[in-house]
Amino acid sequence: MRFFLLITATWAFFSTTHGLAQGAYDSTGAKRPRHYFQSQIQLDGYRKRNQDLKTNNRIGQTLETYGLRQGNLSFLIPVYTRDWQGVDKDKTIHANEHVLVTGLIHTLRPEFKGIPDHRLRKSGVGVRYIKNNGKKSVWFIEVAPFVTRDMTYKSAPYFRLASTIIYSYNAKRWLNFRMGATKSFAWGNRLYLPFIGLRIGRLDKFNVSIQFPRQATINLPVSHHWLFALYTKPQGGMYNFSNHDTLYYLPYVKTFQFTRYELNTGLRVDYRGKRLNLFLATGFCTRTSLTFYSDQKNAGAAPYRVYFYNATPGATLYSETGIVFKLGKARSIYNNTNLYDAIDLNGGNGAGDQNAQIPMDTKRQQNDLNLEEIRDLVEYDDL
Amino acid sequence: MRTIVFILVFICSLFPRLAMAQNDRVEALRMAFINKKLELTVSEAEKFWPIYNEYNDKLKALKRNLKQAYRQNASGMTEKEAADLVHLEAMTRQAEADLYKTYSEKIKAVIGVLKLAKLHLAEEEFRREMIKTIREKND
Numbered sequence: 001m002r003f004f005l006l007i008t009a010t011w012a013f014f015s016t017t018h019g020l021a022q023g024a025y026d027s028t029g030a031k032r033p034r035h036y037f038q039s040q041i042q043l044d045g046y047r048k049r050n051q052d053l054k055t056n057n058r059i060g061q062t063l064e065t066y067g068l069r070q071g072n073l074s075f076l077i078p079v080y081t082r083d084w085q086g087v088d089k090d091k092t093i094h095a096n097e098h099v100l101v102t103g104l105i106h107t108l109r110p111e112f113k114g115i116p117d118h119r120l121r122k123s124g125v126g127v128r129y130i131k132n133n134g135k136k137s138v139w140f141i142e143v144a145p146f147v148t149r150d151m152t153y154k155s156a157p158y159f160r161l162a163s164t165i166i167y168s169y170n171a172k173r174w175l176n177f178r179m180g181a182t183k184s185f186a187w188g189n190r191l192y193l194p195f196i197g198l199r200i201g202r203l204d205k206f207n208v209s210i211q212f213p214r215q216a217t218i219n220l221p222v223s224h225h226w227l228f229a230l231y232t233k234p235q236g237g238m239y240n241f242s243n244h245d246t247l248y249y250l251p252y253v254k255t256f257q258f259t260r261y262e263l264n265t266g267l268r269v270d271y272r273g274k275r276l277n278l279f280l281a282t283g284f285c286t287r288t289s290l291t292f293y294s295d296q297k298n299a300g301a302a303p304y305r306v307y308f309y310n311a312t313p314g315a316t317l318y319s320e321t322g323i324v325f326k327l328g329k330a331r332s333i334y335n336n337t338n339l340y341d342a343i344d345l346n347g348g349n350g351a352g353d354q355n356a357q358i359p360m361d362t363k364r365q366q367n368d369l370n371l372e373e374i375r376d377l378v379e380y381d382d383l
Numbered sequence: 384m385r386t387i388v389f390i391l392v393f394i395c396s397l398f399p400r401l402a403m404a405q406n407d408r409v410e411a412l413r414m415a416f417i418n419k420k421l422e423l424t425v426s427e428a429e430k431f432w433p434i435y436n437e438y439n440d441k442l443k444a445l446k447r448n449l450k451q452a453y454r455q456n457a458s459g460m461t462e463k464e465a466a467d468l469v470h471l472e473a474m475t476r477q478a479e480a481d482l483y484k485t486y487s488e489k490i491k492a493v494i495g496v497l498k499l500a501k502l503h504l505a506e507e508e509f510r511r512e513m514i515k516t517i518r519e520k521n522d
Contacts, residue, residue, distance in 0.1 A: 021485035024478035025441055028471060030448035032440045083437070085489075092493045094433035134433070173425070274407060332436035334414045337429060 033329040035078035036339055037100060037346060040358065044322025046070040046235070048262065048285055050111055051313040059247050059292070059309040066290055066313055067111035068260070072322075074104045074350065076128075086134060095134030096339075100346070102126040102144060107151075108239060110258065110290075115247075119151045120239040120258065126162075130346065132338045140166040140180075140345040153242035155255045160185070160238070166195050168345060170337050174202045178345075184213060188236040188261030188289055189303040203340045203360060211348060215357065227270040227359050231281075236261025238304075241292070248294055248308060257293040257304065262286070264318055272361050277324040279357075286315045324358055413509050420505035421498050430493045435502075438486035442479065449475045 050067035053060040080099035085091060106122040124146025131139040142164045147157045166180035178197030183190070193213045201207025201219075210216045215233035222228060241247075241258035248256045266283015290311045297306040333339040340360060347358035423431055452471055456464055491499050 021481040030444040032444035335432035
């Protein structure tokens, strides 16, 4: 009974003082940022050089060459944030959960010299849930339905669903493990894959990160603003493709599945500003694969197995450039390992199964104590 | 591709200042200063910073709110507006005191009372260093 009274009194004390502070705070009408994540809009363009499709196959002879132009417009908006404090012995922990809405408009123009251009569109809106338990771990869950269409010949929309669940454990600030599962199209097929990740090195310092099946990266921040990265990652997808050119032998079949992937290995340079990020990447495409599947032969199959055309051109060069706008203000995350990790999870898993790499802003590094750096400041609001 | 590059260049031209805001730089430095002075252990730091960040966010919001209210009335005000301002200032100071009371309890539970006192000293020391730096610059 005494124990019960003690617990009740402790709870009452803390809830009263907290209520007092929050009540007084609210009475002033002061508004602080609502979320830990900024809204983001990302634009990026990707190009892969044309390659000959050297084959005796009828379709290969018709297509002649294969190149790619790709553009993405994606966004991410935090819509809900909740903080809470632990209870009893965990009362010092500061946990939170976040819900974000993601969106994507992805346009792909495969370039075949032998047939007119097809403009393929993939667009969707998804929901992302991130939970920071305030101790060592972060949960990441995303459900991202999307629709693909051949916009040039107005094919019927084809609905698909990409999803990911990841458990991330921060053993140390410089050591992180991730595991989970993902339903992804980035490898050019509908695949259910395990997600396994390992990062050695602090997120705001030099680090090596392997996140299967997304990417493997060596990150080298050279200043608060500039980041160099060597990386390798798959890039691909499944798209609804009009059979207007009768690539599939049955002319009454209106569409088939155009799937592609390539393994991009290269160098990426990021500028990370307060309001925007810019990036430029280039390198080699290897293991390029282009496959056409008919829906009739693969109904319900995961992954699709029966194809009517496949080509694997050799290595070539690619280039990618993009810009990320960061809108609105966010709450402080300084030295908060779990929120650094949450932001990394959010930036490394693109909207709608696209393979984004939006590095976190690491301007708040703890070792920077050079007061001379701010000699040019003559005004500071909080003094 | 050319269209995308054109769009990127156009959008970039809308952002004349890519540099980090000055206040953020000072804020970053203040945090770093506190971090060094408190000599927190890893487990203390893991729990301290989320709480301190939240406290700091709220404190900054209170100060910004009061300052904005004064600025809006800087060119002239009626008696009613003046009374509202004075009332807001009183409420803000009360809220600051209540925040300190609440969060100092939380922080004390994580880093202990000695480091909590050191936190206050570190904040003061940083303030002095800042003022000194700015004065030297102006001289």
